[in-house]
Amino acid sequence: MKKALIVAFMLCLATAGFSQQLLTSLRNATLLTNKQEVSFDKEKTYFYLIKNTDLQIYQTKGVFYVADYFEQNSYNGNEPEDDYEGAIEFKFEPVNTQEGIAIKIQPEILNWDGITLKGSTLSVTEDETGLKVTFTMKRRVSKKEGTKVFEVLVPAEKPALTAQQLSAMAAKNIRLALAAK
Numbered sequence: 001m002k003k004a005l006i007v008a009f010m011l012c013l014a015t016a017g018f019s020q021q022l023l024t025s026l027r028n029a030t031l032l033t034n035k036q037e038v039s040f041d042k043e044k045t046y047f048y049l050i051k052n053t054d055l056q057i058y059q060t061k062g063v064f065y066v067a068d069y070f071e072q073n074s075y076n077g078n079e080p081e082d083d084y085e086g087a088i089e090f091k092f093e094p095v096n097t098q099e100g101i102a103i104k105i106q107p108e109i110l111n112w113d114g115i116t117l118k119g120s121t122l123s124v125t126e127d128e129t130g131l132k133v134t135f136t137m138k139r140r141v142s143k144k145e146g147t148k149v150f151e152v153l154v155p156a157e158k159p160a161l162t163a164q165q166l167s168a169m170a171a172k173n174i175r176l177a178l179a180a181k
Contacts, residue, residue, distance in 0.1 A: 015127045018034055032105075040120040040135065042088075046105040048124040048131070050094075053101060055130055055153035057094065062150040063136050064088045065175060069146025084114025087175075092152045104174065105133060116140050117134035130154040 016156060032048045067083035087110040095104045105122070109115065124131065131153035131165035138145045 016030075032122070034124065037121045037123040040107075040117060040122045040137075042109055042117060042165055046107075046122060047095075047097065047102045048105070048133075049097070049099055050101045050103060050127070050131065051118075051126055052153075054126075054156065056156050057092075058130070058151050058154040060131075060179060061089060063110070063175075064090070064146070064148045065136070066137070066146070068080050069137070070114060070139060070147075072114065086111050086114040088115065088135070090135065090150060092133065092150070103131065103133075112124070118123065118162045123160070126153075128155070 002067040014115045029047050030041075031039060033053055033120055034051075038046075049064045064087065065168035070084055072084055088110045089110050091104075091106045091108070093106070103124075105124075116137060116139055118140065123134045123136075125134065127134075130151055133150045133152055134147060135150075136147045138144055
């Protein structure tokens with residue numbers, strides 16, 4: 001029964017338009033375990049082996065915007081504070097590895113303005129509510145940190161996105177396009 005679910009899951013991924021690799025090697029990549037926090041490296045590719053194959057894809061990419069968590073400090077009291085324009089995009093791709101089905105996490109820096117990677121971490125949490133990827137960026141000057149959680153896999157019973165969520169995603173895509181210029 002489990003093999004049938006895995007085959008059905010893989011067929012669903014293939015028909016949904018995801019570029020699936022037949023066998024992805026985990027060499028030279030970071031393999032994450034459940035609830036393990038690792039230091040973030042923009043050059044690395046991360047993999048997480050899925051344990052619950054009853055989950056469905058909910059998010060194939062997400063963006064961490066520095067401006068959502070931090071503001072620039074104005075040294076001149078007469079000028080307003082500006083927001084940072086930095087952004088990191090994360091792509092989440094289901095792949096079949098030698099070890100089993102996994103989520104491939106590929107980061108890409110879209111804009112460096114305000115991004116501090118020293119002390120930044122990445123973690124994955126898988127439970128009955130789904131699979132979530134958490135990115136945390138710490139600021140050098142203060143102890144303040146920004147944390148973004150991406151819902152990558154969710155149970156099949158989860159309702160579709162609401163109009164408000166779709167609107168928020170469209171607004172972020174516009175910000176992403178502006179940040180990439």
